[in-house]
Amino acid sequence: MRLPAPRGPVSTALFACLSGEPGPVPSRLTELVDALPETTADARSDEDVQISLWTCYGLAYDGFEGVDEGWEWQPSLLAVRGALEAVFERDLLADVRMPEDLSPEQVPAFLMDLCGPSTPAGLLKFMHQNATLGQFKEMVIHRSIDGLHEADAHTWAIPRVTGRAKSALIEIQADEYGGGMPGRSHSDLYAILMTELDLDPEYGAYIDQIPAASLSIHTLRSMFGLHHRWRGGILGNLAATEIGSSFINRRFSEGLARVGGSKKARWFYDEHILADAVHEQLAAHDMCGAFVADYPAEWERLVIGALATLNIRGLFAGSIVEAWAAEGTSLRALATV
């Protein structure tokens, strides 16, 4: 995968730096990221912040053509990533409201209720009943950054937890990876979905068209997954992803069938209907229920993780609905060369 196009001063300086040998980053880049608390209104939807953060995390997944792998653990670059994460975390937490009277033992039922089948801004109903094939393709492009790496960010959590929570996490993850059968992992099914819709299934193929609000779904998972102190948050993120997913995916499948999507294209959605009916119970009760009981000091982090995830999903849905209501595309325009 090539480096994406920069979207502002931070990504311009960052990408220029990544093309060189690993070492200290230019002071200009450090100054820019140090100023982010003042220059960023909401890091969740800031194009420059999100493409920079996505690229920093990309070094831990696929890497980039022409970028030395030594950058992944280069301390100066980790400091840049840390500054990006700090402003992202600031804006995530600013929008999270912990229920005052919630107790740890209520967490599974709370999550089941909170993450139920409704999606913000009526996006699910629109996809089910109104979206055109072109709009479906846009949605699949938006979600490709996450779908082609489905489950991977949650795998970071496996070595970070023990006991019953770990067992439930592994049961979910094994299923996500198709039980180890080649070609059956959910990310493989996502690639099939893209191919059936005449889209390029190569990871990052559409990166320059994918806006910050869509990238933040993936950068959130990566940040939670890559930080031990957010191990509760990554479990809350997984629960918020699994709960309600059967309901959502059935309607996506029916919506795609309505515009002529093949059975093979719908496999990704259809697989999630039955799989996630199991996963949502495992996630809420076995995984999160066990975690809040076994890690009493960290139960609120799990709930914060779920709430932050739903907030980001809301931003994403809102931005798409707004773009389509204006009868435009929800994707970013490619720079003309």
Add this chain to the structure above:
Amino acid sequence: MSDEQPPVEITVYENGPAVIRGAYRLQDKDREEIDPGRETIALCRCGLSALKPFCDGNHALRGAARSAL
């Protein structure tokens, strides 16, 4: 020991499905096998599933109105 089948395990979730694991056989009333295409399955307990006998998450429709769908 290695030939022993694991016992069928049925876990009933509050306000949710029954999750079945192990060497179960799923069949209809004529004893025709239903292939779920997976090892662990969730069976509907609320009657709202459109994919019975499997759970499809529709239990969430009970109770609070989901007007924002």
